[in-house]
Amino acid sequence: MSPPYGSRLANKVAVITGAGSGIGLESSVLFASEGAQVVCADINEKGAAATVEKITSLFGPGRAVSIRADVSKEEDVKKMIQLAVSEFGKLSIVFNNAGIMHPADDNALTTSEDIWDLTMKINVKGVWWGCKYAIEEMRKTGGGSIINTASFVALRGAATPQLAYTASKGAVLAMTRELAVVHAKENIRFNSLCPGPLRTPLLMEFLNTDDKKNRRLVHVPMGRFGEAIEQAKAALFLASDESSYMTGTDFAVDGGLCAAYVTPE
Numbered sequence: 120m121s122p123p124y125g126s127r128l129a130n131k132v133a134v135i136t137g138a139g140s141g142i143g144l145e146s147s148v149l150f151a152s153e154g155a156q157v158v159c160a161d162i163n164e165k166g167a168a169a170t171v172e173k174i175t176s177l178f179g180p181g182r183a184v185s186i187r188a189d190v191s192k193e194e195d196v197k198k199m200i201q202l203a204v205s206e207f208g209k210l211s212i213v214f215n216n217a218g219i220m221h222p223a224d225d226n227a228l229t230t231s232e233d234i235w236d237l238t239m240k241i242n243v244k245g246v247w248w249g250c251k252y253a254i255e256e257m258r259k260t261g262g263g264s265i266i267n268t269a270s271f272v273a274l275r276g277a278a279t280p281q282l283a284y285t286a287s288k289g290a291v292l293a294m295t296r297e298l299a300v301v302h303a304k305e306n307i308r309f310n311s312l313c314p315g316p317l318r319t320p321l322l323m324e325f326l327n328t329d330d331k332k333n334r335r336l337v338h339v340p341m342g343r344f345g346e347a348i349e350q351a352k353a354a355l356f357l358a359s360d361e362s363s364y365m366t367g368t369d370f371a372v373d374g375g376l377c378a379a380y381v382t383p384e
């Protein structure tokens with residue numbers, strides 16, 4: 120990428136979780152390319168730092184900082200939000216995107232309680248902490264945009280069982296909707312991003328056989344997995360003032376999956 124860059128997020132400060140990989144990585148780079156200053160947060164410290172290095176090499180210094188944050192830990196999330204303010208002066212956008220789909224997450228009979236609890240801790244509680252500290256900060260500046268990553272499995276039952284994950288993403292949708300309503304008059308917008316199945320490490324590790332992959336693809340009218348950058352572009356729209364009259368939406372970016380009955384060749 121080379122100058123000139125866009126200005127769709129000019130003068131905005133964003134925090135992005137899960138910034139070391141997949142959707143979070145692509146969103147960090149894209150947001151920075153549109154003028155935002157970005158706090159790249161991830162439990163994987165090296166991954167977050169590599170994202171900042173990439174942003175710095177593309178757009179120069181002062182555009183991004185990294186922090187190791189486990190979103191399931193309240194103190195870590197608090198520090199992550201505080202870093203946006205101490206480093207860049209304010210907070211305009213939070214993209215609560217970090218999430219896990221554990222390989223041992225299965226059906227109602229085989230999923231263990233510790234996998235259920237771990238999934239809920241990261242995917243649901245982590246989003247709650249991110250929203251909580253974002254609200255406190257955004258109140259000071261008159262509003263902002265919060266995007267929470269859910270999934271198409273929160274909108275449609277999946278054929279490949281992953282019970283804890285599905286339940287966690289349903290919780291993200293419901294929580295986001297309520298937050299949108301409660302904080303609408305404060306000009307703090309909340310929207311859920313519902314990605315379809317993507318060609319990212321998280322899903323490719325989970326769908327680790329051709330059979331598992333095909334069981335998903337048969338439901339996608341476009342006949343392919345999505346790319347992380349396609350989610351980043353949707354998140355950019357939700358983060359920017361272009362979506363100023365949108366709050367409380369379940370924003371599906373899914374190759375037509377949720378619109379389809381069934382689409383085998």
Ligand code: NAD
Nearest residue numbers: 137140141142162189190217218270314316317319321322
């Ligand atoms: P990814 O595995 O490429 O990236 C996830 C990132 O989150 C990693 O860098 C990981 O280190 C980080 N992370 C994990 N646990 C964390 C924690 N406790 N605290 C902070 N960071 C943590 O996956 P991705 O596909 O980019 O997934 C991003 C989001 O999109 C997730 O919420 C996922 O559930 C959702 N999603 C993904 C797909 C898909 O097909 N890949 C589909 C629908 C929804």
